[in-house]
Amino acid sequence: MTTSDVVRFCVSTEEKRKRPGIFVVNLLVWLWLGFLVFATLGSILILYGIIWVFRVMFAEFNVRRIQALGTAVSEKQFPEVTNALRDVCDYLGVEEEPRVIVLNDSQLNAFAMSFAKRRVVVLLSETLEGIVKSPSELRFIIGHEIGHHLLDFSRRGHFEIYKSASYKAAREMTCDNIGHYVSGDIEKSKRLIRRLAVGHVLESRLDxxxxxxxxxxxxSGISGWLLKNYFTYPAVGKRLLNLMEFDERMRRMRVVEGEAEADELEVVG
Structure with a gap:
């Protein structure tokens, strides 16, 4: 006899008599629990739907409210930014170009945001004034902000409900890498990081x-541990070091790609 056969054989007459009633009660309990789950999920979905509708309704309003405080770049004004934006989007394969808005002075330099499906990159005027004539730096900062769109406002970003401060700091360096990937000039990329830290006038004084x-x-130390784990932005030196390491990785990758292309040409020849 198998274990199941032994158990069935040993079931008492009293248990056999009570089993049908217990089965019905438990079936009703499970049906009730299932109803509660579906009712709860349904309520959540309805609430989410209402929120989504309001987000879509007010998305363009919020974008225009920001734009009313400054101005959007176009072919007629800031064509350098428009060209850099188009180059970066083409390079990264981004089909829908985000709207780029220039605002006046602030403690921030640039930031990315999303209203429903509308992507926006905000460049503050003080930042733009120092880099508008430097295509590589323009590509870097736009690439950095589009990196936030690709990561923070993508499926991954929506899945990552919780992000620790150290993870956000690491994300900043990832976006630095994306900016440098489309810039391609390590010296200009590093210079932009220094500009963002102290401004355009004092940048040349940094070592x-x-x-x-x-x-x-x-x-270092306990304070350093707290800074590393509970501050959302990496230190300037850490960002520079990360860029140099990434640039070296890019160079190695391109050497390998060049060797692979050479091998293909030899085979074709």
């Missing part, structure tokens, strides 16, 4: 080696 050493100090 790269000191900034990297400073970041090592900032992340």
């Amino acid at each position: 790269e080696e000191y900034l990297i050493e400073e970041s090592d100090y900032l992340y």
